Amino acid sequence: MSRTERLLDLIQLLRRHRAPVAGPALADELGISIRTLYRDIATLQAQGADIQGEPGVGYVLRPGFTLPPLMFSADEIEALVLGSRWVARRAEDPRLGDAAANALSKITAVLPDELRDSVDGSNLLVGGGEVIPAQVDLSAIRLAIREQRKLVIAYRNAGGTATERTIWPFAIGFFDRVRVVIGWCELRTDYRHFRLDRIDRMEMLAERYPRRRAAMLKEWREREGIPVR
Structure with a gap:
């Protein structure tokens, strides 16, 4: 599991709990050491996540935190790539196709290197096929x-x-x-x-x-x- 995916899993785990969760319980569920957990929490706090708590007390994620694009998992990135490619090639709507390509470019621009490479090298391709053309816009x-x-x-x-x-x-x-x-x-x-x-x-x-x-x-x-x- 990459560090990016681990951070995403930690955020999702905290989202499921409204009350503070002890650090050892979080580390155990994620399969990481308590020292790694503390580092990951500090990283998320630096990125804007309102995680409150401290060692020995527990941690809770306050509402309102929106995941930045770098928090997408590899599977989610592949889904976005495949979807944008399908829209660009098969939707028969040039404006929608351009919008899909622009959205993916904006996301790719702020991804960490490991995920940006997965976008550029995605092997999920959209096949051709005859679409009966529409007469209206x-x-x-x-x-x-x-x-x-x-x-x-x-x-x-x-x-x-x-x-x-x-x-x-x-x-x-x-x-x-x-x-x-x-x-x-x-x-x-x-x-x-x-x-x-x-x-x-x-x-x-x-x-x-x-x-x-x-x-x-x-x-x-x-x-x-x-x-x-």
Whole structure:
């Protein structure tokens, strides 16, 4: 285990306890010596962690400490690299791809050398594949979701029949070949899924829809039997 991972484990262990925890108990659970524990606590305090206590009394982490990027574990770094690479290559949204690359660059810039090397040398690759191109701007749909705005769309179903719908978008699904916007359809008075490659045109209205998107997402998940993680 690297020192960075050990510090992360110590922070997570302290987070689980509201009352002070004795140093020997912390050292035993982490599998380190008490001297190493004292050094690690001093390191975290120097980085801004509000750890209060002293040898013989116990230690407690006060609320409000946000882990700096260097506290990511190797597995978490690989997850971030893989996710950003997938978004850049497969999301079919240039602005989202650029944002993913920029975010990863900001994180990488403040990582210690041992973790920065794992970013540069990550062997988790995103494969290619055909994505059916959308006819509308995916970033505009994301904006409508963030601002809880209604969308008017001209939509063709699988049989080619065209209809005009006013929807309340609250989520986007990214599948292997298609992208799907999920929303409440005023025409059907129910939740519906709309493939982006079948939306011929789209207009975002100034009008906000009357329900909270988080509430609709929760209701839709329950109806579809999709667990919340």
